[in-house]
Amino acid sequence: MSSALLLAGFVAFGAVTGVAAGVLGVGGGVLMVPFLTLVTGMPQHAAEATSLLVVLPTAAVASLVLQRRGIGDLGVALRFGVVGAAGAAGGALLALALPGRSLRVVFAVFLALVGLRLVRDGLHTERP
């Protein structure tokens, strides 16, 4: 693949991830880490690091748009995010020390259960 095409592929994948991140309220790393490891062959730790650097401006831009529209409370969010930052540094140090395969299974089961609950709640929510 030519490098220009590869670059365009990255920008396009980034755009799709950004839309999903803005709607879903996530950073988009859940999409980017598999993309970087499976499609581009990047090692796991480098993919996680690179993903986080993309997550940062994505969440910042989406937050500014939402704050302007008066959705949520950015001040409160930043406050509990700062506490989360301590956890993130700890989590990253742990990740750098571990391969963490079994953690993925637990995490996947957790996501499936929560996803089912939200879909069920969504189906039971009355239309406005």
Place this chain on the structure above:
Amino acid sequence: MQDAGEPRIARARFLDPQLLAIGLAGGVLSGLLGVGGGIVMVPLLVIWAGYAQRDAHAMSLGAIVPISVAGVLTYGIAGQVRLPEAIALAVGAVGGARVGAGLLSRLGDRPLKLAFGSFLIAVAVLMAVRH
């Protein structure tokens, strides 16, 4: 279950232990897996803290900002960040995020719950397949 008629709006309490626990859970997961952490913070904000779905998405995005700064710094010091790939992805993602946040501000809680729930199930399946 959260009553759709009376969603909890952000209360400006500095040290709400529930929010701190949610931030911490999101942060640890973020650093560990290289994700934003929204995938755990959004469901916890809705199911546990009682926020409306749309407010939860917005609060999660705000919390991700400081969380990802800490993760980037930690991985950056370890020399793991690949700058060219990150810049190319970020160029697309920043534009996409504006569109996505605009969509979020127009969608109701029902489609958001269905979208987020389906997203979680899809991610779980993806993780199981990769494993």
